Amino acid sequence: MPxxxxxxxxxxxxEEVLELGREIESCxxxxxxxxxxxxxxxxxxxxxxxxxxxxxxxxIDEECLVxxxxxxxxxRDLRLVYTVQAVTNHLVRAGTLCEHICRSISETAxxxxxxxxxxTLLEMSHGARDLFxxxxxxxxxxxxxxxxxxxxxxxxxxLLYSEAxxxxxNPDKEGIGSPEWRIRAALTVHYLERIADHGxxxxxxxxxxxxxxxxxxxMRQYRDRNLDQYDD
Amino acid sequence: xxxxKETTREHDLDRDQANEPEPRWREVNQRSPENHAxxxxxxxxMSVENLNMYYGSFKALQxxxxxxxxxxVTALIGPSGCGKSTFIRGLNxxxxxxxxxxxxxxxxxxxxxxxxxxxxxVRVRRKVGMVFQKPNPFPTMSVYDNVIAGIRLGRKHxxxxxxxxxxxxxxxxxxWNEVKSKLKVGGTALSGGQQQRLCIARxxxxxxxxxxxxxxxxxxxxxSTQKIEDAMEELKKxxxxxxxxxxxxxxxxxxxxxxxxxxxxxxxxxxxxxxxxTDKIFSSPSRxxxxxxxxxxxx
Numbered sequence: 001m002p003x004x005x006x007x008x009x010x011x012x013x014x015e016e017v018l019e020l021g022r023e024i025e026s027c028x029x030x031x032x033x034x035x036x037x038x039x040x041x042x043x044x045x046x047x048x049x050x051x052x053x054x055x056x057x058x059x060i061d062e063e064c065l066v067x068x069x070x071x072x073x074x075x076r077d078l079r080l081v082y083t084v085q086a087v088t089n090h091l092v093r094a095g096t097l098c099e100h101i102c103r104s105i106s107e108t109a110x111x112x113x114x115x116x117x118x119x120t121l122l123e124m125s126h127g128a129r130d131l132f133x134x135x136x137x138x139x140x141x142x143x144x145x146x147x148x149x150x151x152x153x154x155x156x157x158x159l160l161y162s163e164a165x166x167x168x169x170n171p172d173k174e175g176i177g178s179p180e181w182r183i184r185a186a187l188t189v190h191y192l193e194r195i196a197d198h199g200x201x202x203x204x205x206x207x208x209x210x211x212x213x214x215x216x217x218x219m220r221q222y223r224d225r226n227l228d229q230y231d232d
Numbered sequence: 233x234x235x236x237k238e239t240t241r242e243h244d245l246d247r248d249q250a251n252e253p254e255p256r257w258r259e260v261n262q263r264s265p266e267n268h269a270x271x272x273x274x275x276x277x278m279s280v281e282n283l284n285m286y287y288g289s290f291k292a293l294q295x296x297x298x299x300x301x302x303x304x305v306t307a308l309i310g311p312s313g314c315g316k317s318t319f320i321r322g323l324n325x326x327x328x329x330x331x332x333x334x335x336x337x338x339x340x341x342x343x344x345x346x347x348x349x350x351x352x353x354v355r356v357r358r359k360v361g362m363v364f365q366k367p368n369p370f371p372t373m374s375v376y377d378n379v380i381a382g383i384r385l386g387r388k389h390x391x392x393x394x395x396x397x398x399x400x401x402x403x404x405x406x407x408w409n410e411v412k413s414k415l416k417v418g419g420t421a422l423s424g425g426q427q428q429r430l431c432i433a434r435x436x437x438x439x440x441x442x443x444x445x446x447x448x449x450x451x452x453x454x455x456s457t458q459k460i461e462d463a464m465e466e467l468k469k470x471x472x473x474x475x476x477x478x479x480x481x482x483x484x485x486x487x488x489x490x491x492x493x494x495x496x497x498x499x500x501x502x503x504x505x506x507x508x509x510t511d512k513i514f515s516s517p518s519r520x521x522x523x524x525x526x527x528x529x530x531x
Contacts (some may be wrong), residue, residue, distance in 0.1 A: 002528055002529060002530070003527070005529045006528075072481055073527070074480070074484065074515070074526050075513075075514060075515060075516060075517055075522075075523045075526050075527050076516075076523055076527060078514070078515060079515065079516065081303060082255050108290075141396055173397045211516070212515060212516020213516075
């Protein structure tokens with residue numbers, strides 16, 4: 001097949017993204033573990049990873065730029081380069097949020113906690129990690145039929161988000177935790193929700209890569225078509 | 233009490249539709265030829281219906297149907313020998329100049345079949361002009377005479393009228409500023425790129441409806457190519473352009489619609505494999521062969 005070198009460069013690019021993705025996935029695993037065990041040592045293992053992720057992200061971006069300049073990719077190649085850049089962005093951002101959470105854990109180790117809020121938060125952390133992993137799996141396997149399941153799973157995380165925020169704002173009278181912990185917990189809830197969204201978006205990127213169609217616009221077109229039928 | 237959901241993300245909008253059937257990405261992605269035909273009716277320059285083209289007993293092109301829109305650039309791409317040049321020659325009855333060549337099907341220009349028995353091919357060629365791969369100015373004529381060579385064959389024009397036509401068409405071909413002081417020099421004294429633009433001006437002087445270009449920039453350097461492409465941008469304000477090109481990036485840059493011609497097996501006739509908006513062909517074409525070709529994975 002012609003353009004073998006170009007194909008190798010594209011394959012290498014995807015490998016790099018997946019490598020970075022798996023590393024961040026493992027970082028998320030560590031974060032969940034630290035949340036469960038309140039182990040500051042585990043949490044502090046991930047402090048500083050953010051800078052490394054950003055650097056790797058910038059390298060991948062650079063490679064995409066050079067590939068575009070030298071190879072003028074079109075069609076599926078263009079979609080791949082574009083998708084690689086978009087996915088990398090989601091990965092790096094998720095990695096940054098994960099580091100924030102680990103920092104928060106390590107700095108509030110001895111703080112007094114609200115057990116209800118903490119339970120919700122833990123459940124949310126599992127949901128966010130799973131969504132991220134599933135998004136990455138879908139991107140790796142280009143299995144777009146599974147991408148739509150992500151939305152439903154994200155609904156669950158969003159529900160937990162509402163619950164956690166309500167608990168944060170309207171605590172019970174007793175055992176409400178220290179003010180600092182409450183604020184950190186609220187931020188963590190927000191970060192987890194964002195991580196879950198990045199997972200969903202990575203899945204949506206895979207849909208674009210395979211079909212050239214934006215998942216949102218496909219949804220919109222589908223809905224518009226239904227509305228037209230009602231008008232008739 | 234605050235409602236934290238209000239602060240959360242955009243696609244919450246989709247929640248109410250959670251129970252709706254799934255979006256059908258692949259179907260949404262496809263556009264049917266019928267839709268093309270319906271939307272294009274008013275802006276039609278030419279329309280080709282079930283065209284078969286032959287050289288003797290060899291069928292070079294099979295069952296091509298295509299709509300050519302007014303004031304748009306339509307690019308034709310595809311591997312060598314797939315029938316692009318044959319097709320473009322079928323649009324102004326140049327194909328039949330080759331001994332043994334014949335055509336089946338219809339090519340409509342302003343609603344009239346150019347292959348109808350009463351139609352004069354010369355009249356067709358005045359309405360559908362052609363610019364060739366190699367610049368071919370008349371060697372014994374000046375720049376000025378080259379431009380008006382075609383209209384000299386028709387009715388008489390006043391000198392002032394001719395001057396006006398020469399300036400207007402040379403401007404449209406983006407050549408005027410370069411040659412206005414040497415209108416009397418021989419046409420072949422110009423550079424290759426200038427000669428090609430001179431040929432474009434010569435075609436424009438006849439005031440055709442449609443301009444066919446068969447790889448007009450393939451023998452030119454990048455700067456001349458860019459000038460031809462700029463000229464084309466100008467041209468489509470007044471004319472309809474159909475261009476055959478092997479330069480994929482050129483098709484992507486200048487055209488509004490792209491047709492991909494393809495032969496499945498050696499010796500088979502060429503077919504119009506995919507036809508769509510250029511943006512679509514170069515971002516997510518519908519057929520695998522088109523994608524393989526535009527990404528350079530072909531063969």
